[in-house]
Amino acid sequence: MARDVRLLEHTLEPGTELAAFAAAHPAAGGIASFIGKVRPDDGVELLELSHYEPLTLPGMVALAEEALGRWALDGILIRHRIGQMRPGDPIVLVAAAARHRRNAFEAADFAMDHLKSDAWFWKREKRAGEWRWIEPRAEDHADLARWGRRTSV
Amino acid sequence: MAVRLVFLGKLADLAGAPEAEVVGPLDWNGLIEALPGPLGEVAKGEKVRLAVNGAVLSDKSALAAADGDEIALLPPVSGG
Numbered sequence: 001m002a003r004d005v006r007l008l009e010h011t012l013e014p015g016t017e018l019a020a021f022a023a024a025h026p027a028a029g030g031i032a033s034f035i036g037k038v039r040p041d042d043g044v045e046l047l048e049l050s051h052y053e054p055l056t057l058p059g060m061v062a063l064a065e066e067a068l069g070r071w072a073l074d075g076i077l078i079r080h081r082i083g084q085m086r087p088g089d090p091i092v093l094v095a096a097a098a099r100h101r102r103n104a105f106e107a108a109d110f111a112m113d114h115l116k117s118d119a120w121f122w123k124r125e126k127r128a129g130e131w132r133w134i135e136p137r138a139e140d141h142a143d144l145a146r147w148g149r150r151t152s153v
Numbered sequence: 154m155a156v157r158l159v160f161l162g163k164l165a166d167l168a169g170a171p172e173a174e175v176v177g178p179l180d181w182n183g184l185i186e187a188l189p190g191p192l193g194e195v196a197k198g199e200k201v202r203l204a205v206n207g208a209v210l211s212d213k214s215a216l217a218a219a220d221g222d223e224i225a226l227l228p229p230v231s232g233g
Contacts, residue, residue, distance in 0.1 A: 121231060
């Protein structure tokens with residue numbers, strides 16, 4: 001299958017996922033991948049991601065389809081965690097398989113920029129026992145502008 | 154049957170619960186009146202979006218929900 005998109009409630013194992021993705025696309029000339037992890041910033045104990053079932057996964061699937069339409073890819077994989085994570089835990093994995101590397105790099109970069117700022121996730125972090133919601137960042141909108149886009153969510 | 158309200162992100166904290174039910178039918182003014190505490194004012198903010206049964210409304214004031222529908226109140230998504 002060209003696109004393989006899932007939300008994961010428990011663990012994300014990038015090595016296992018990437019091995020399976022590579023096996024599914026034996027004809028690809030290359031695979032570019034990105035793993036996002038919970039930053040071990042000062043005092044963060046837990047990060048919690050919440051989502052809204054009717055919007056979040058359909059939005060991620062639409063993003064994968066857009067990447068497939070924009071670059072010549074053999075396949076694209078997106079995994080995103082929801083629930084609680086600790087510093088160092090993987091949150092997101094994107095991989096793009098293509099005949100040629102530039103398409104794979106660009107598609108993975110495009111998918112990450114949109115997952116960061118244009119996907120239906122809400123995050124809060126716990127520091128010193130206190131939960132705090134994380135607000136949107138201006139840099140994320142600038143990242144999207146690279147692709148000629150504004151946020152849609 | 155009722156209209157189910159779903160509060161996402163920090164709106165759940167403001168509402169005091171992740172969900173609520175109100176009697177339909179419900180339009181935009183009816184929703185604002187039905188929202189608890191400070192949520193009515195917050196929902197009017199331009200950055201809060203509404204979805205009805207999984208479809209995001211381009212114009213919140215055009216809300217028209219009936220019993221059995223689910224309205225989600227969506228604050229801005231968090232940055233990276």
